[in-house]
Amino acid sequence: xxxxxxxxxxxxxxxxxxxxxxxxxxxxxxxxxxxxxxxxxxxxxxxxxxxxxxxxxxxxxxxxxxxxxxxxxxxxxxxxxxxxxxxxxxxxxxxxxxxxxxxxxxxxxxxxxxxxxxxxxxxxxxxxxxxxxxxxxxxxxxxxxxxxxxxxxxxxxxxxxxxxxxxxxxxxxxxxxxxxxxxxxxxxxxxxxxxxxxxxxxxxxxxxxxxxxxxxxxxxxxxxxxxxxxxxxxxxxxxxxxxxxxxxxxxxxxxxxxxxxxxxxx
Numbered sequence: 001x002x003x004x005x006x007x008x009x010x011x012x013x014x015x016x017x018x019x020x021x022x023x024x025x026x027x028x029x030x031x032x033x034x035x036x037x038x039x040x041x042x043x044x045x046x047x048x049x050x051x052x053x054x055x056x057x058x059x060x061x062x063x064x065x066x067x068x069x070x071x072x073x074x075x076x077x078x079x080x081x082x083x084x085x086x087x088x089x090x091x092x093x094x095x096x097x098x099x100x101x102x103x104x105x106x107x108x109x110x111x112x113x114x115x116x117x118x119x120x121x122x123x124x125x126x127x128x129x130x131x132x133x134x135x136x137x138x139x140x141x142x143x144x145x146x147x148x149x150x151x152x153x154x155x156x157x158x159x160x161x162x163x164x165x166x167x168x169x170x171x172x173x174x175x176x177x178x179x180x181x182x183x184x185x186x187x188x189x190x191x192x193x194x195x196x197x198x199x200x201x202x203x204x205x206x207x208x209x210x211x212x213x214x215x216x217x218x219x220x221x222x223x224x225x226x227x228x229x230x231x232x233x234x235x236x237x238x239x240x241x242x243x244x245x246x247x248x249x250x251x252x253x254x255x256x257x258x259x260x261x262x263x264x265x266x
Contacts, residue, residue: 068108072154083162087163094163115175171211175196188216195218197209213250219257
């Protein structure tokens with residue numbers, strides 16, 4: 001398993017298919033690598049610096065052409081093209097970007113749909129979500145997810161092409177899970193409303209609350225997310241809305257959830 005920090009988002013390589021030992025590395029542009037090398041030479045011999053990767057993660061991200069409206073057949077078509085034409089040159093990631101749990105209206109391409117509240121306090125649009133308050137793929141956009149399969153069928157297809165599969169997620173927990181008092185998996189009865197920081201919201205998309213990482217059950221919620229993504233076969237996770245402001249407790253929570261531990265096999 002290898003994890004890579006970037007400035008605007010947290011990138012987690014989850015399943016270790018790259019064959020690397022666990023490490024946290026900082027990707028450095030070529031322009032600053034000589035300075036970094038000088039710093040590395042000054043590190044005491046007892047400390048082994050982790051070198052910057054030879055190249056950044058190279059692949060296709062659905063946001064660039066499809067916004068939030070990419071459908072499964074389009075992901076598969078781009079994966080097949082990459083496998084045939086770009087994989088020999090180091091391209092390997094197929095990443096489904098944001099709002100895969102949202103059913104885009106016909107003809108829409110991009111946008112951050114505002115979640116409004118109905119008279120009973122519930123939310124519209126309602127995002128696809130499981131019983132543990134975790135967002136799942138919308139089956140109108142990703143038909144192979146039907147029946148609770150999640151992204152596993154799509155990830156399996158990508159892996160069969162010799163590529164790696166990734167997803168975009170937003171920091172925190174869905175507001176609709178907080179309204180529904182969704183239980184947190186393996187948290188002894190803790191519910192979503194007990195771990196949400198309702199004062200912590202993204203300023204450009206209002207679907208999520210932040211997590212209060214001091215509350216019992218908050219880490220267990222992140223553990224359950226990473227466990228779900230591992231079950232789907234996800235290799236690469238792009239966690240958004242972490243840097244402005246810098247949400248250190250949640251960043252540390254995601255990293256902790258990504259590490260194998262007793263009782264977790266991913």
